[in-house]
Amino acid sequence: MIDKTVQDSSLSSSQLTKTVLSGDQPLTILKAVDLDIKAGESVAIVGASGSGKSTLLGLLAGLDVASDGQVTLLGHDLSAKDEDARAAVRAQGVAFVFQNFHLLPGLTALENVMLPLEIRGQMANRDIKAEANRLLTGVGLGQRITHYPNQLSGGEQQRVALARAFAGQPKVLFADEPTGNLDSTTGAHIETLLFELNEKSNTTLVLVTHDETLAARCQRQFRMADGVLAEVSI
Amino acid sequence: MSTDSTSETVHYQPAPISGSHAVPGMGRWGELKLSLRLLVREARSGELTLLLMALVLAITVSTGISLFSSRLELAMQANANDILGADLRVRSSTALPDEWLTQADKLDLTRARTLTFPSVVLSESPGNESMSLAAIKAVDDGYPLRGQLLVTDSTDVPGTDRSQGPSVGEAWIEPRLLALLNTQIGERISVGENSLLISGVVEQESDRGGNFYNLSPRVMVHWNDVADSGLLGPGSRVTYRLLLEGSADELEQFKAQLNLDPNQKFESLDDGSRAMSTSLERAKQYLSLAAMMAVVLASVAVAISVRRYARRHFDISALMRTFGLQQGQIFRIYTWQLFWVGILAAILGAALAWFLQVALLSILADLVPDGLPPASILAWAVGLCSGFVSLLGFGLPHILPLARISPLRVLRQELQPVPLSGWVLYAFSLATLTGLLWVFTSDALLSLGVMLGGSATLLVLLGLLRGVIVIIDKVLRQRQLSLAWRFAWQHIQRDQTAAAGQVLAFSLTLMVMLVIGMLRSDLLADWQRSLPTDTPNVFAMNIQPFDRESLLSSMSEEGIEPEDLYPIVPMRLTSVNGTEISELEIRDEGSIDRDLITSSANFLPDNNEVVAGDWAKTQAGPNYVSLEVDLAERLGFKLGDILGFRAAGVDFTVEINSLRSVDWASMTPNFYMMLSPDVMASLPNSYLTSFYLPDNQDASLTRLIKEFPGVTFLDTRFLITQLQSLLQRITLAIELILVCVLAGALLVMLSVLLTSTRERLTQGALLRTLGASKQQIRRSQWVEFGLLGGLAAIFALLGAEALCAGLYLGLLDIPYGGLGWNWLVLPPVTILLIGGVGTLMLRSTISQPPLQVLRE
Numbered sequence A: 001m002i003d004k005t006v007q008d009s010s011l012s013s014s015q016l017t018k019t020v021l022s023g024d025q026p027l028t029i030l031k032a033v034d035l036d037i038k039a040g041e042s043v044a045i046v047g048a049s050g051s052g053k054s055t056l057l058g059l060l061a062g063l064d065v066a067s068d069g070q071v072t073l074l075g076h077d078l079s080a081k082d083e084d085a086r087a088a089v090r091a092q093g094v095a096f097v098f099q100n101f102h103l104l105p106g107l108t109a110l111e112n113v114m115l116p117l118e119i120r121g122q123m124a125n126r127d128i129k130a131e132a133n134r135l136l137t138g139v140g141l142g143q144r145i146t147h148y149p150n151q152l153s154g155g156e157q158q159r160v161a162l163a164r165a166f167a168g169q170p171k172v173l174f175a176d177e178p179t180g181n182l183d184s185t186t187g188a189h190i191e192t193l194l195f196e197l198n199e200k201s202n203t204t205l206v207l208v209t210h211d212e213t214l215a216a217r218c219q220r221q222f223r224m225a226d227g228v229l230a231e232v233s234i
Numbered sequence B: 001m002s003t004d005s006t007s008e009t010v011h012y013q014p015a016p017i018s019g020s021h022a023v024p025g026m027g028r029w030g031e032l033k034l035s036l037r038l039l040v041r042e043a044r045s046g047e048l049t050l051l052l053m054a055l056v057l058a059i060t061v062s063t064g065i066s067l068f069s070s071r072l073e074l075a076m077q078a079n080a081n082d083i084l085g086a087d088l089r090v091r092s093s094t095a096l097p098d099e100w101l102t103q104a105d106k107l108d109l110t111r112a113r114t115l116t117f118p119s120v121v122l123s124e125s126p127g128n129e130s131m132s133l134a135a136i137k138a139v140d141d142g143y144p145l146r147g148q149l150l151v152t153d154s155t156d157v158p159g160t161d162r163s164q165g166p167s168v169g170e171a172w173i174e175p176r177l178l179a180l181l182n183t184q185i186g187e188r189i190s191v192g193e194n195s196l197l198i199s200g201v202v203e204q205e206s207d208r209g210g211n212f213y214n215l216s217p218r219v220m221v222h223w224n225d226v227a228d229s230g231l232l233g234p235g236s237r238v239t240y241r242l243l244l245e246g247s248a249d250e251l252e253q254f255k256a257q258l259n260l261d262p263n264q265k266f267e268s269l270d271d272g273s274r275a276m277s278t279s280l281e282r283a284k285q286y287l288s289l290a291a292m293m294a295v296v297l298a299s300v301a302v303a304i305s306v307r308r309y310a311r312r313h314f315d316i317s318a319l320m321r322t323f324g325l326q327q328g329q330i331f332r333i334y335t336w337q338l339f340w341v342g343i344l345a346a347i348l349g350a351a352l353a354w355f356l357q358v359a360l361l362s363i364l365a366d367l368v369p370d371g372l373p374p375a376s377i378l379a380w381a382v383g384l385c386s387g388f389v390s391l392l393g394f395g396l397p398h399i400l401p402l403a404r405i406s407p408l409r410v411l412r413q414e415l416q417p418v419p420l421s422g423w424v425l426y427a428f429s430l431a432t433l434t435g436l437l438w439v440f441t442s443d444a445l446l447s448l449g450v451m452l453g454g455s456a457t458l459l460v461l462l463g464l465l466r467g468v469i470v471i472i473d474k475v476l477r478q479r480q481l482s483l484a485w486r487f488a489w490q491h492i493q494r495d496q497t498a499a500a501g502q503v504l505a506f507s508l509t510l511m512v513m514l515v516i517g518m519l520r521s522d523l524l525a526d527w528q529r530s531l532p533t534d535t536p537n538v539f540a541m542n543i544q545p546f547d548r549e550s551l552l553s554s555m556s557e558e559g560i561e562p563e564d565l566y567p568i569v570p571m572r573l574t575s576v577n578g579t580e581i582s583e584l585e586i587r588d589e590g591s592i593d594r595d596l597i598t599s600s601a602n603f604l605p606d607n608n609e610v611v612a613g614d615w616a617k618t619q620a621g622p623n624y625v626s627l628e629v630d631l632a633e634r635l636g637f638k639l640g641d642i643l644g645f646r647a648a649g650v651d652f653t654v655e656i657n658s659l660r661s662v663d664w665a666s667m668t669p670n671f672y673m674m675l676s677p678d679v680m681a682s683l684p685n686s687y688l689t690s691f692y693l694p695d696n697q698d699a700s701l702t703r704l705i706k707e708f709p710g711v712t713f714l715d716t717r718f719l720i721t722q723l724q725s726l727l728q729r730i731t732l733a734i735e736l737i738l739v740c741v742l743a744g745a746l747l748v749m750l751s752v753l754l755t756s757t758r759e760r761l762t763q764g765a766l767l768r769t770l771g772a773s774k775q776q777i778r779r780s781q782w783v784e785f786g787l788l789g790g791l792a793a794i795f796a797l798l799g800a801e802a803l804c805a806g807l808y809l810g811l812l813d814i815p816y817g818g819l820g821w822n823w824l825v826l827p828p829v830t831i832l833l834i835g836g837v838g839t840l841m842l843r844s845t846i847s848q849p850p851l852q853v854l855r856e
Ligand SMILES: Nc1ncnc2c1ncn2[C@@H]1O[C@H](COP(=O)(O)OP(=O)(O)OP(=O)(O)O)[C@@H](O)[C@H]1O
Pocket: A020, A021, A022, A029, A047, A048, A049, A050, A051, A052, A053, A054, A055, A056
């Protein structure tokens, strides 16, 4: 499925380390993580609670700064950039899906999906609306576009969040427990949508999950234990 | 389920990065549009209503006051010469010398003469004994020179601009005098011994000037009816004016040729507007201060609302950062949002401000000149800008953390942005307020002082209140509280500063209202009450020696017992220890820049006390003078100083050899200067006395006035009524602003409430799933806000008692009787008001089904 011409690694890290102060004791959450993910790959990171998965995801996406080591995202060395420059990298095509869906309560489903497109400002307003409408229809919510988040169920909210993440055809999509709060049927629905995106538009998928079946659908799997990352050979 | 969502045209083409900070597609213009779009979407949720209301209040009040002041000031400046009524005006307290007139004629200047003095006018209609104090103005045939004189012959026809004053035997009067005298056009009135026909009503007199400080209604008559009448004996309080019009050259020439006596003066507009200032300026100051309170409270509500808004947008802001927005962009987007709200508030506020200033001006209608010009653009700008300044000063510091939020928050909910340090925040707000106050008062030092002093006081009070809350907490802890009380107190206890702040805002507002209410109802009443019932209420002035005996016998025939008779002479200070007054720094002191009414030191008046020197020597003479001690201090005069005076054209010198303290509040004659009897004997003098006129004896006064037209009777009962109505109007205007202040305090409370609604909703829903009834939750809310209201009322009452006691006993020197029934009324009213508003505001926390709440 992978287009051979974009084989360049779209995400990599070397010796990525995160140390935080817990009380006055330094606590190393990530220990020299090396990772190399090609464009269009789907990757799962599994591991026990508290092992450092979310921390790693945050660093890979440039949401946080590492204590040591390097991250390269879409060809940019994130460790050399400040917050705003990292934001500029994200603007080029990075999207997120989170466990708690982070929809804006004051905006309708449609407006929530329109937001990243509006922020990137690459399309005319009319097109943005049409595109958001199309994306919502794509996740099966075509009839619910004027509903507010509190009028939607958890699964429906997560689907809106997915539609929002799909907006603008991201090159890398990070997801932290995207099905964590959902029942298995709904979760499966979300998974299907995720992998469709991955396949159809060659989006790199980085998933943090507890869900073994979800992990199993990914091309590669990593296991995090106490801050140490190891690839699980399938 | 399948989707074709991603199989269509790829819209998104990442732009190449130009410079490390570039975000594709989203320029400044894009930010602006996005901010507006987000705002419109959020506005639907009512999120910003309170912020908008707070801003509208701030803008309404500040713009209203700004417009009000601007219009007054413009009225002073506009058509300076119209207000002067001439190109050049000379004033004299004695008859205008003939040389002036011939001089003016020789230079071919157009001229007019006026003379003004206070006098009692009586209705001559049969069976109508009404009388009133009036400001008489006699004008010659040259009047008016400039400006407008709008007069109507019939009350239902609008006035026309006249080029001449009233004819001999006629009088034009101000509309309110018609009411005071219960008379109408075509009836007759008497002024002195003249009987005059009311032939017109003066609607506007642009050179009136006196309108501002002289509360008596105008009676305009012809020069000939007054100039030769007995009304103007020596020593009567007459001001003669010569009005001139001509080329600048000729006027200069005229000015150069004139030799002015000390009692004569060229008038410029400055004098007029300075004179108007006192009461109006005072009113303006009070209004500005009260307005400032409303603006401060509204600003606090702005700060709280914006902070809440920012907090609720932490997630969104973090999310937008994951979309690739930079800190600066987020900051600008939210700043723009504030700005949009500001614009909307400015539009609404401007409209309301217009009504506010109209209301203020109509309340103060008697004090302000007619036909005010519209306010300047600058006044609008200043008012509207101050709204924005308050928005930015109080809002922006809370937007800053919003931009600084880490995008990692999307993964780790507990991450909070580093807030600005408290000091920065307060310094910013304080600077903003000082700036605003500066604009209001145009006095930088005062503003800084008020702000620093004010915030220090507030800090102390806030600390005190928190202390009280801690003490109450200790007391309550030892008790077994009911559920309602426990939850109520828990809310207050949780954020002590917020609770203390609300109590403070309410109690300060209530306190000011109490104090003003007290002053309004009590000040004059108390003062009148404090005077013995037979205190003289009528002054008889300008009693000529030849009238003296017959007046006294007429008085005793009427059953009137006059107080002591004082010989008086108006005189002017000309030199101090041999130095001409014009060369001294004190020359501009108001108290010496006019005729001083002086008496002879035959005896010490009742309310006087000798505080320095030797009164016996002053009485014995020769050539001594006794000074009122405050005046002496103000002018820096000491015992032994030699003062030179001119009275009735005679120059003489006297030595200060005693100082007296004087009780000005007593209604007996008081004098700054009292001359040794030997000096007085060498001067032409008139007499002054006062007497008590019982209410039912008005007819006696009328007879005296008719019998002695040359004597000026000053009925202080009129003055007191006038003063009372003046005070009433000013306090009414201030109360209007105080209503805005109260609205500000309510907005502060509502915005504090709103910050906790989320938490209350969840708590209420949880409690209800646990089986608590709506009734129980509602009772707990009533207890909470009732407690706040009760505390606020008690603090307000305590503060008002202290302030009133200080004002009454310290400053005003009148007995203080306490707030009395206010103690019974205020607490329940406040508890009901605040409890009611609070519970109403939170009713959704009870009425929403728990499931819906917990889902959000
Ligand atoms: N800034 C920080 N300060 C202190 N401790 C931190 C910080 N960030 C993360 N940790 C700790 O590091 C550990 C790893 O956290 P992380 O959120 O990455 O775990 P996780 O693998 O995502 O767990 P879960 O599956 O429960 O989400 C946790 O014990 C967490 O408490």
